[in-house]
Amino acid sequence: MKLRYKRLGLILGAVALVAVAIGLVLNAFQSNIVFFYTPTQIVNGEVPKETSFRIGGMVLEGSLKRQDDGLTVQFAVTDTVNVVPVTYTGILPDLFKEGKGVVAQGALDSQGRFVASNVLAKHDENYMPPEAAEALKRAKVTQSPAVQPDGSNS
């Protein structure tokens, strides 16, 4: 009797786990597979209306402004084609910087501004020491931009 209950429990557990896995897959395919929308998609109106969604892109250089209360910030998110202004009140992650990737959750207001309730930093897959990053930056300013960091031509 005891063994049979144990086996039943294990089978039910396995079935439940598979069900949860399938549920997660379906859920991901429905809405979460699109983790964020780009500014171009927002400008073209390809985003859900009335519900919150995520915007992703780069923080436009020189667009970050802090309000006097020290917590409210305004910045613009760009995918190099279109720009969407964002306002956010709260603490920004350490890696949030102008010219770097960002993903913000929120909704558009009536003036086409994105009001964020949550801001995440999206970093890229490049890892290098600060000196190398500095040298790369200088090289980009002074030299031809066609040369890649590894020395090959793009």
Added chain:
Amino acid sequence: MTGINWFKYAAPQTFFHLSGKWIPVLGWIAFFLAIAGLYIGFFIAPTDFQQGEAYRIIFIHVPAAWMSMVIYLAMAFWAAIGLVFNTRLSAMMALALAPTGALFTALALITGSFWGKPTWGTWWVWDARLTSELILLFLYVGFIALHASIDNPQRADRAAAIIAIVGALNVPIIYFSVQWWNTLHQGASINVASAPKMAVTMLIGMLVMTLASWAYSVAVALFRVRCIILERERHAAWVNDLKEVKS
């Protein structure tokens, strides 16, 4: 067929003796590679220009994530071989790999979480990469639970093999998720098509840690296969003649 009779090695008895010699060797290789990898990772590799010292989690997160996928493929491979050729040892190999694979998956998820909090600003997001890796953990746990729920070992092997094989579809989904969909997780720093997007010492540290994880995983999986052999073949005469049993 000429040359070596491979099926000889598929006999649990031969395998038991052979693997016993390899486990300590692999274990020490894993240990020394891990020491070397940690040394490179903490003392030779420079700090990162974006993430500061937080990026050093990469030296376990990436090897753990790679192992979680590689072990799953190995498990599915042995499960399929066992299903097709009905070789006893193959199914035991699949069963022995599962807990180690599950452990590496959990470690990849947890260390990723410890990395995501300071860099992204969140412990968890439901993006395609993180979600598919979580599904991998459920597949491992489902495989183990289903196997444990069936008393007859042969039937358990066969049933669990189906999960292993079907679930293997998830591995390419994890790997390519960052290319196929918009994810918060960054793209791959290392791939076949382009030069690594990492400083050389960082890359070496990560590769040494990965080799250490390989050696560890093989050693631990072999050890677990030996346990499974002892448990399943405990009535066989050769098991009673083992020096571990005699002493």
Added chain:
Amino acid sequence: MQWNSFADFLSMGGYAVYVWSSFGLTILALIWEVAALRLRKSKAIKQIKQADAWAKRRVER
């Protein structure tokens, strides 16, 4: 080497909690796995020995 002192190394540029808990947890998990496996092996051998002794006693009777 980039560390000025041992305290500097431990603080991990302010990310000590995240870095050290990641590495610590991993090491603990691996040690736990190896220990659990050793226990499993000795249990299996003990079981075989018991069954063996029991069978021998039956033969002697």
